[in-house]
Amino acid sequence: MPERIDLSERLFNLTCALLTAGNGLSKAEIFATVQGYKENYDPAGDNGALNRMFERDKVQLTEVGVAWRSFIPKEAMDDNQEFRYLIANEDFVWPKGVSLTAKQVALLNLAAQVWAKASLSADANRALHRIRAMGESADSSSWIGIAPRIRTHDPAFLPLSTAIETNSRVSFDYLKPGDLEPTVRNLEPWSLQNIAGQWMLIAFDLDRDQPRNFLLRRIVSDVDIQDVSFDPPQNGEVALALEQLQQHKDSQLAKIRVKPNSAAWFHFDLGQSQTEFETSFLDLSLFAEELMEFVDEIEVVSPTELADLVRANLLKVRVAHA
Amino acid sequence: MPKSSSLSGTDRYNFMLALTGYLISNRQKRIEDLASHFAVTEKEIRSAVVTISLSGVGLYRPDELFFLDYDLLEEGIIDLSFAPTLESVPRLSTRQAAAIASGLAYLAQLVDPTDQVAISELLSILSKGASGQQSLPFMVQPFTKDADLEKARQAVAESRAISCSYRNSSGEVMNREIEPVRLESREATWYLRGFCRTNNEDRIFRLDRMREIVLLDTFTHRSDSSGETEEIYEARATDTEVLFEVDPEAFSLIADYKPDFEIRGNKSIQVKIPIGQLENLGRIVARYSGKVRVLAPENARAAVREFVAKALGEFPPAEEAE
Numbered sequence: 001m002p003e004r005i006d007l008s009e010r011l012f013n014l015t016c017a018l019l020t021a022g023n024g025l026s027k028a029e030i031f032a033t034v035q036g037y038k039e040n041y042d043p044a045g046d047n048g049a050l051n052r053m054f055e056r057d058k059v060q061l062t063e064v065g066v067a068w069r070s071f072i073p074k075e076a077m078d079d080n081q082e083f084r085y086l087i088a089n090e091d092f093v094w095p096k097g098v099s100l101t102a103k104q105v106a107l108l109n110l111a112a113q114v115w116a117k118a119s120l121s122a123d124a125n126r127a128l129h130r131i132r133a134m135g136e137s138a139d140s141s142s143w144i145g146i147a148p149r150i151r152t153h154d155p156a157f158l159p160l161s162t163a164i165e166t167n168s169r170v171s172f173d174y175l176k177p178g179d180l181e182p183t184v185r186n187l188e189p190w191s192l193q194n195i196a197g198q199w200m201l202i203a204f205d206l207d208r209d210q211p212r213n214f215l216l217r218r219i220v221s222d223v224d225i226q227d228v229s230f231d232p233p234q235n236g237e238v239a240l241a242l243e244q245l246q247q248h249k250d251s252q253l254a255k256i257r258v259k260p261n262s263a264a265w266f267h268f269d270l271g272q273s274q275t276e277f278e279t280s281f282l283d284l285s286l287f288a289e290e291l292m293e294f295v296d297e298i299e300v301v302s303p304t305e306l307a308d309l310v311r312a313n314l315l316k317v318r319v320a321h322a
Numbered sequence: 323m324p325k326s327s328s329l330s331g332t333d334r335y336n337f338m339l340a341l342t343g344y345l346i347s348n349r350q351k352r353i354e355d356l357a358s359h360f361a362v363t364e365k366e367i368r369s370a371v372v373t374i375s376l377s378g379v380g381l382y383r384p385d386e387l388f389f390l391d392y393d394l395l396e397e398g399i400i401d402l403s404f405a406p407t408l409e410s411v412p413r414l415s416t417r418q419a420a421a422i423a424s425g426l427a428y429l430a431q432l433v434d435p436t437d438q439v440a441i442s443e444l445l446s447i448l449s450k451g452a453s454g455q456q457s458l459p460f461m462v463q464p465f466t467k468d469a470d471l472e473k474a475r476q477a478v479a480e481s482r483a484i485s486c487s488y489r490n491s492s493g494e495v496m497n498r499e500i501e502p503v504r505l506e507s508r509e510a511t512w513y514l515r516g517f518c519r520t521n522n523e524d525r526i527f528r529l530d531r532m533r534e535i536v537l538l539d540t541f542t543h544r545s546d547s548s549g550e551t552e553e554i555y556e557a558r559a560t561d562t563e564v565l566f567e568v569d570p571e572a573f574s575l576i577a578d579y580k581p582d583f584e585i586r587g588n589k590s591i592q593v594k595i596p597i598g599q600l601e602n603l604g605r606i607v608a609r610y611s612g613k614v615r616v617l618a619p620e621n622a623r624a625a626v627r628e629f630v631a632k633a634l635g636e637f638p639p640a641e642e643a644e
Binding site: 060063064065066092103107111113114117122125129132137144145149153161165175191194195196217242288292293317318320 | 329330331332333334335336337338339340341343344347348359360361373374377387410411412413414415416417418419420421422423424425426428429432433437440441443444447450457459460461462463465466470475478479489493495502503504505506507508509510511530531532533570571572573574576577581585586588604605606607608609610611612615616623626627629630632633634
């Protein structure tokens, strides 16, 4: 029984091999020379287990951001079409001339801590190891006692991020507010955006033939990542979608009356003698939900749809507790 | 800086890549300094370095690719030299870069103009440092700046007490003096942990329940008053155990009250959460418009029904009833 090589060691050996091989390595060469493979290599066998291991390892490298290339050498085009693999140095290293100050490293540290315990903390910590490898130590003195946190409790977040990274089509069931049954959406996912604490997916809706926005928490099924790729959005398309969201928000105004000294009065930061305020909102249902916490202390003056929705929400709470 | 948990699999692989990049330009480092720089244990440094030094591929024998000075290692000093490969620090994966960039964008609401410039510079470095030409899969849109948040941040940074008008969860408004220890957040909601001089106890305060924050004298930190807890809501013996049924769209409720509760799948979950004051339960539940249901005990369900009735204006509030 050959000695078992740990996953991290095999990946490290594979990376070194692909970085140092100027002309790339064929799969057979990798299996014959790289520690973690060569112990189990049988030049005469079909090496099915090694092939599967190599496929998994390639995915792992991509996931941690080590970009490998594969190509068929020109001279082999005609006969034996065997792929060769390599990691190009320019794909691997930081661009030349990037250096960080101690203050910048401190900011980057704090930025990584924003994800503490959330599903992105592993990626954030790996990024920190690479950032620290650039050499500078953090000057965290001005950030002591600050612990900002964002969470990603939406189960759809990581699958959607993966689909965006690989330009893969997705589908999922989406429950629009007011609908009783979810509908299936077929999309080309473009970007995930956190707007005022809510995660939103900007995607091209293939059935409606235009970009649409989806709140992650209204996704009610697993995200099905399909084996169909698409061309990523043009430069500026995501920015345009975001701008349209902002314009949409600016165009929707609500007027709310608030009891003085109430939690709502504190929350919305009203002036000393102020009892009404106007605000714009992005999504009627979302804003109604934000108001629900203060529902006994406020009155929606306008628009009527908002007032109706707040009342309907209250009735739902009543029915659920009858 | 918290020590990361023990490294394995792709995390360890990632760390070895980063450490290799670092050691190329940093010869003869003490193990304890490396451990503190990377926020890992000395054992992990030692084990990673030995693994790296034993890696050999293709044309190189192990001792030709990396040279580890074992005599110096005995003295606790790492000296690793290299064949001409792995010349530098690996760049970030798109997901790593997106995690850090999103964290930075979230921090923007906290920082002064100088740091704001630093954040913009870092965002541009990150977009260059990510693999390939891909745009980042996710991002956080800037949050609105808030004057109270800036004052709270300044108070924590300068160890200055504050006075403010505070409305507690029972609705009492009073003036308080607080020695702030830690400023924390959950997305859009900010909390200030500190010692309340008025009530003579450690407390956690919601920033959106504060008004008229005034910075006072500097204070000396009490010996480890609030510790390093992540819990926002601390259970007390007098709490009522309330059984909730929570739909996926409302999972943030669980994340708020039970950060360690593992949420899986996209089906409704039943969960017990200790609640301090049942009169606040209606407010908590109303926010989710029927997507959170109180199942037991019966007096908790009654508290929700009463809240709804009051909010619908079906009977006058108690103080006006006489």
